Amino acid sequence: MYKKNIKIKLKRTLTPVFVSLGVLVIWEFIVSITNYPEYLLPRPIVIFSALIANFNSLLYHTGITLFEAMVGFVIANILAFFIAVIFTHSKTIEAGFHPFVIALQTTPIIAMAPLLVLWFGSDIGSKIAAAALVSFFPTIVNGVKGLETIDEEALDLFKSFSATRRQIFAKLRLPNSLPFFFQALKTSAALSVIGAIVGEFVGANRGIGYIILTSTYHMETVKMFTAIIMSAVAGMLFFGIVSIIEKKIVFWQKF
């Protein structure tokens, strides 16, 4: 039984590794035999050697972007949490603000980004704002859902103890909503990295978005690929951190 589990785990981790390696080998092979121009599609080996050669600089820019994303994420989610709590306490307020939330949510971040630069300057302020703006909505939508989706019988149970509204909130609604919140936090972790990069596209002198943009201007496709890889790593890293915290806090949930 125990041995079998290890086998399954090994299979789960090794399969994607082998698949990715296979894709890279085929890519390398096809590009080299067709002599495809490097400025369109560089070979994986070239990309990886560039990645290693410029690692310190890439790490610096990735760190900037990740910092913007995380600060925006934290601000937005604290705000979203409190707004979700207010919404669940007052249906009137929720009804009043709901169209506003939807309108803001459906406006593409790329359309708002120039305005954010105008408001928050071309330094990291506007990137934090962009990251915050995109990571705000999943939390508010899921948060309201989590605070309101409670078992009728659990509510009856609390009523049978003559529990106060505040006790019901602290001991039932809040813990009950945590799985919903974390579901949203994972989504908004990934989105906040996107928001920060979009913010950098509009105007920046550092960050991974800045690297992607400048390498386009100079046709430095290899550099662009390394930056794309780093942006993916940043997104996955942030998502992974949130997932680990989720497993610790929402331990009762089956994953």
Place this chain on the structure above:
Amino acid sequence: MKTIISLKNVEKYFNSLHALKNITFDVNEGEFVSIIGPSGCGKTTLLKIIGGLTNFSKGSVTIESGSVESALQGRKFGFVFQKPVLLPWRNVLENIQLPLEILDRRNASEIPSKLLKIVGLEKFENFYPNELSGGMQQRVSIARALSFGPSILLMDEPFGSLDEITRDRLNLELLRIWREESSTISSITFVTHSVPESVFMSDKVIVLSARPGAVQQIVDIDLPRPRTSEIKYSKKYLELVQCIRKILK
């Protein structure tokens, strides 16, 4: 004999749906009363009306000659629902402590562990609900209902989802817990689907008719106490089971 629960001509409508019709009966001190009836006849609704979780449309309900609200505020009701309704983020001990926290009686720390022993789960206090079987979960929910010392136990098909062997064992355990010296429970009102269970447990079985639920007959169960499994082979027991089955037909 003191009357604990008294219902007089209680009616319940859900909008146009007539759920309960002219319900009149008493539950006295020291009594175990079962409510039985076809599915959807309003048993859960009736129990919730008694416990103040649902309002009623007409008639009167008095609890120890006071109102339902004052009994609810005085924390006289211990509820056991059909589902165990345990909080998955709390372990067994913390689930049993929940009512004590809400009543701000955290100093009563010896009660939960005593109850764990009574329901036979002393080795499981650190387990989480998803690590327990259905029968164990329901025992936790019984311990939770008893933890704050209510005098009126209201149970809605507490063992309905369990297998027969577990159900029989928990039935005996419930009767034993009720008779414990430390027990604060003066009466138990017990909703069930099972005719044999109602006869085995009760002093009185209230048979409801199909929708709208009305009291069809109240059957006195004059079997001796304490009840043991042997009673199930007695002629009297079998007659009572048959009698209630006939009424339900």
